[in-house]
């Protein structure tokens with residue numbers, strides 16, 4: 001049965017959600033499911049904005065049929081060719097053989113890579129600044145390369161002053177009835193998964209996100225229609241400000257992320273004492289993760305959020321303990337910049353991981369080490385408590401001094 005939602009006089013939500021998916025992109029846990037948004041404009045010409053993941057195919061086609069209400073589909077605007085939005089293009093073409101596919105030249109190439117139908121017969125290539133008049137509405141196309149693939153574009157509806165933003169401004173999580181950001185607790189609940197989505201999916205491409213934000217700032221945007229998550233109409237400026245900070249790799253707030261791994265508890269004991277000292281000295285935002293157990297997508301999101309990062313791990317096979325090495329790889333590959341670091345290394349006979357962690361972090365622009373790496377041999381000794389105290393003071397002074 002169709003499940004469409006009327007968004008305005010002539011616009012419908014025809015997307016759907018998957019709550020059975022364990023890992024989005026086979027990488028990121030989605031305990032609250034995942035939505036794949038698609039929108040149908042019923043103007044003089046009919047326009048579908050993207051398809052959905054194949055997991056939702058049946059529901060999607062029922063929705064599109066219902067929203068078209070017997071009309072033909074004139075246009076499919078493809079903002080992004082990743083299969084969570086583009087999987088059903090070839091099925092759509094079979095069902096609506098007169099449809100014109102509007103997309104960038106790179107997206108056309110990708111259509112040919114993914115599918116066997118004759119794309120040349122269907123595709124109308126558009127570029128930055130091109131427009132499409134559908135009757136009452138005029139759509140302007142804006143290229144958004146690497147947000148999150150190279151072929152991406154977004155569309156601005158000049159009539160309704162709305163932005164179809166592709167992956168930008170999306171979030172993990174299924175749609176739970178409510179479609180709009182002002183129908184949920186945006187700052188306390190929703191933003192956390194939107195942050196995890198941004199940092200893990202698009203976090204590496206800050207420069208390209210900045211370019212898109214600059215372009216979007218030229219438009220008066222009343223509503224944002226992303227391809228995942230809620231439609232944004234109340235928190236537009238707040239969300240854009242978050243995107244600005246994330247893409248500039250500026251921390252959202254002062255606080256300390258402590259990420260550690262510990263084989264027998266010696267390293268864990270050190271970071272627990274450090275966390276207590278920080279709290280005693282008045283630091284409020286402290287998040288501690290064992291990277292051997294916590295999902296790295298959660299830890300990365302907090303690394304983007306906070307100003308200071310403590311990394312503590314064990315030397316293992318003369319290298320960095322595996323789970324910490326994996327987290328560091330994630331940190332470096334997502335290009336996190338401008339953070340202040342403190343390192344703790346452990347090693348019962350030949351501690352070596354501190355220097356190796358430092359080499360990884362030095363790859364990230366704007367990284368600063370507040371003090372020397374604290375070296376533990378098996379367990380913290382009482383004569384090292386002063387070093388830990390000093391480490392806590394360095395962090396506190398840096399935070400309080402805004403440095």
Ligand code: FEO
Nearest residue numbers: 082084148167227
């Ligand atoms: Fe939601 Fe990059 O696809």
